[in-house]
């Protein structure tokens with residue numbers, strides 16, 4: 086079968102934008118039979134510098150806040166001469182745009198096609214506005230045929246929230262418009278979408294792809310047993326794409342075993358859209374360098390960090406007209422590597438370590454929650470629902486047994502021993518049989 090090419094293109098009547106110039110670049114790649122994924126670095130970086138400068142001009146002309154920030158930083162023209170100079174552009178903090186729908190809007194409000202909100206676990210949400218062209222034209226310009234193999238022969242089940250946030254509708258557009266894939270809009274916990282109905286629909290229409298969160302992928306697998314639906318027989322997936330919550334590689338591998346298919350991670354946000362996607366090598370996530378430029382900074386000094394150093398992930402969107410995010414502080418921690426990946430993709434590799442506020446301090450050490458999860462998931466008798474509770478530098482683990490012969494006491498002792506071997510401290514362990522399942526984001530860390 087022929088690999089997917091974009092199924093349809095959309096044009097807007099009498100639309101003009103600073104982004105029109107990039108259509109030719111991506112069209113040329115098409116004609117050359119390639120994508121941005123495998124371009125030599127200098128060509129990717131040439132494109133990124135052009136796209137950043139186009140964005141800087143656009144925000145300079147279209148938004149008073151952005152312009153004032155740039156002027157204050159000493160810019161007299163909205164232009165940088167090299168990608169290194171991007172670090173001279175001011176950072177954008179969440180608290181500046183939280184609750185303020187106009188602050189960085191660069192178009193007339195009547196040009197807005199869609200508003201998305203962040204889940205806003207603390208305080209007011211962040212409103213992210215998109216123009217129709219953002220969603221249906223520019224967001225679909227870069228193709229990633231190595232990372233996405235879906236075609237119109239696939240059926241994609243999307244078990245992500247469709248209300249407010251970007252994920253459900255974002256994947257819906259990607260699958261329908263880019264790949265021509267039939268979509269089952271399962272949603273996630275809406276009152277029209279109970280778990281049994283969702284599984285039934287996946288079975289009936291023979292879904293081949295599932296896009297959901299790590300915890301919901303576990304929940305669906307767990308519940309399928311209750312409803313007599315056999316994974317691998319009644320539902321035979323080719324691929325699961327995880328997003329929304331982060332997870333450890335061990336958690337991901339458990340899902341691969343459970344579902345009997347490849348499971349890859351998709352890192353993005355409602356503010357920035359797609360940021361990075363895991364390739365079939367599963368050694369980090371390739372930055373979607375057609376869509377974003379990613380940098381890493383020290384979250385205290387705000388200095389840019391080199392490849393290999395862990396810090397805060399900073400995202401600049403390259404193909405947005407309504408609300409470009411320029412040097413946006415994501416609040417996520419990770420590090421970048423130059424790609425030496427066997428998959429042949431030349432786009433940088435991002436290693437995600439989790440949200441800054443979820444870093445776990447035990448004794449004198451900071452641990453990524455994914456690292457602790459990885460250690461816990463190394464024990465096959467432990468289920469996929471757990472809590473880490475932090476109190477004054479000590480850790481309490483609440484875990485569930487999973488298909489094990491061990492008594493609760495034996496399992497608790499096993500976890501205590503394993504974690505002591507891994508992190509060098511004794512932690513308290515409680516075996517529970519009632520850790521609540523959730524349709525929302527799974528909360529696993531309690532500080």
Ligand SMILES: [Zn+2]
Nearest residue numbers: 364366426428
């Ligand atoms: Zn790769």
